[in-house]
Amino acid sequence: MQTEIYPFRNPGQIIFGAGALMKLPHEIKALNGKKVLVVTDPGIASVGLLDRVVKLLKQNDLLVDTYAEVKPEPPVSSLDSCAAKVRENRYDVIVGLGGGSAIDVAKGLSVLSANPGVISDYFGIEQVPCKGLPIIALPTTSGTGAEVTANAVFVEETSKVKMTVQSRHIIPDVAIVDPELTLSCPPALTAATGLDALAHAIESYTAQKATPITEMYALEAIKYISRYLRKATYDGKNLEARTGMSLGSLLAGVSLANAGINAVHAMAHSLGGRFGVSHGVANGLLLSYVMEYNMMADLEKFATIARAMGENVAGLTLREAAIKAVDSVRSLCIDVNIPLKISSLIPGFGRREVQELIPGVMSNVRCMSNNPRVLTAQEVEAIYMNAI
């Protein structure tokens, strides 16, 4: 039990439910918005969702501009051209429409609307001096939790290292979570983002910084994601499954925003930054291997995770019950087609490649110091080796 003073923070407003998109004009006006920039990626634009949002805003007498060039795992320099646009125009609100990348770019542009320089000037914890334009986040995937977090992740082009802006000034002012927006998310992306959300829930539940408040959110998230991820992946038009995943991802995001993440994400960031493995796949692939190591630090919590995932642990020892949590995550990965071996994604991946990843992991002190078990470089290497 956490006995020290701890904060708990959330977005100003969360609006949840099928059809919640229709509340967007009202929320913009509630923020005194008249002129809006909608930030999204080409995929969202190509399926017509951007046009739908623009039409909705225009029908409600709002001026709308768009930026639909967001790249996956956004590079630092990708913000430059749009930051100039944001500084030239007098927008009142920035809407991030899409997955984590689009929402993170919206957060980055909000930072640059009120602060000079480039986004890398603000990497680190609470390095943003002034709050920028209000942010409304509209996720179209269930996974990143970006709609409720104080983080935005960008890739440094030269080092290929993922860097984070963590600031109270980039927690979205409003999160509009509409499960209908996820109905067309394809199976592979549903699975990958869903495993990312499960990693958020499990990591934040077991984190050093976990509190009774975050544990409550994390456990509920684990229940929803375990119950609905298979169905959302293979029966994507099922609104109940999509709603369950949206809720699970949202709750995991709230827990993550306050308790943080740890070794799974540190290792996934290093793997993704160096070899281009997507965030969700890297986290899903590595999650069970890190759990295997971490469970010894807190068998009770891992046994509770097994129960939350629907495993029958009656009559088992605490250790056996904790192992069930690891098995349950592996079964879920297999069922939704998330690979469990890095070499199946990167042919020839072996010890030499693992060693390239270690410095990036160990330098991620923010995540590694939050891990329930202290991990040495040798142990991180051993975990990667288990996963090759």
Ligand SMILES: [Fe+2]
């Ligand atoms: Fe994540």
